[in-house]
Each structure stands twice: as structure tokens, then as C-alpha cells.
Amino acid sequence: MAFHEERRKVLQMIEEGKITPEEGARLLAALGTQDEDAIADVETPDSGGRQLRVRVTHIATGQEKAVITLPLGVVEFGLRFLPANDRFDPETIREAIRNSFTGRLVDVLDEDRGERVEILIE
Structure with missing residues (x-):
């Protein structure tokens, strides 16, 4: 799975309420530094x-x-x-x-x- 696709999935799970924003922040931090390209896909x-x-x-x-x-x-x-x-x-x-x-x-x-x-x- 592409790097930005993993970020997109995390953000989608937050939006759907499957994980909390805090859990999502931890997952995004584990994936590395956020960049605009990853966020722009959502x-x-x-x-x-x-x-x-x-x-x-x-x-x-x-x-x-x-x-x-x-x-x-x-x-x-x-x-x-x-x-x-x-x-x-x-x-x-x-x-x-x-x-x-x-x-x-x-x-x-x-x-x-x-x-x-x-x-x-x-």
C-alpha cells in the first residue's frame, strides 16, 4: 500500500468514527511526517x-x-x-x-x- 494511501485510510477511519482523533494522530505519527499531498487526497x-x-x-x-x-x-x-x-x-x-x-x-x-x-x- 502506498505511503499516502495509508495516511488516507487513517484519516478516513477517524472521519467514520472507527478510531478516535488521538489514536489517529498516533498512527499518523508512526507513519512519519505529514505532508500536504497525503492530506490533499482526503x-x-x-x-x-x-x-x-x-x-x-x-x-x-x-x-x-x-x-x-x-x-x-x-x-x-x-x-x-x-x-x-x-x-x-x-x-x-x-x-x-x-x-x-x-x-x-x-x-x-x-x-x-x-x-x-x-x-x-x-
Whole structure:
């Protein structure tokens, strides 16, 4: 079985409730370092290949400091474990995914750190 296929099976077992997220994390750690190609294979049919991208850039130079890209199926799965609070409501992101929203969800400037943080659905 191919390396990324083993990862996909583990993620599928978590999604189906056959193993806990903690057990899945241990199995993924045993398989080695996670890479985007392995995670990118896991999508739900309604995600349509769309992705959630978190991008952190330097305000002055525009240089990217970090970029994280996840398939919407993985995002939807992860949102199940996040409780709503006064600063974040996972249902807002779920609705954006269900309504096929494309574009910027969050755009924050942190002038103290000189960073811009964007969260987009593409």
C-alpha cells in the first residue's frame, strides 16, 4: 500500500468514527511526517476540490511567512471538534463551505508583529 494511501485510510477511519482523533494522530505519527499531498487526497464529495488557505505575510515586504492549504473536507472534519465561543463560531465557516463561498473570510493586520493574516476559500 502506498505511503499516502495509508495516511488516507487513517484519516478516513477517524472521519467514520472507527478510531478516535488521538489514536489517529498516533498512527499518523508512526507513519512519519505529514505532508500536504497525503492530506490533499482526503476530500468529501461536496468540497469540489476547493481549499481553505491560511496565509501570513510580512506587511512591509508582502513576503509570505507561512502558507497552510487544506482541502475543505479536512476543514469540515476538524470543525466538528471546535467549540463555538464569543470570538469564533465554527458554524460560520461551515455555512461558507456549504454555500460554495469563494474568497476571503478573514483579513487581519497585526501592526505590532508586522504581519497580515488572511484566511481564504479557493
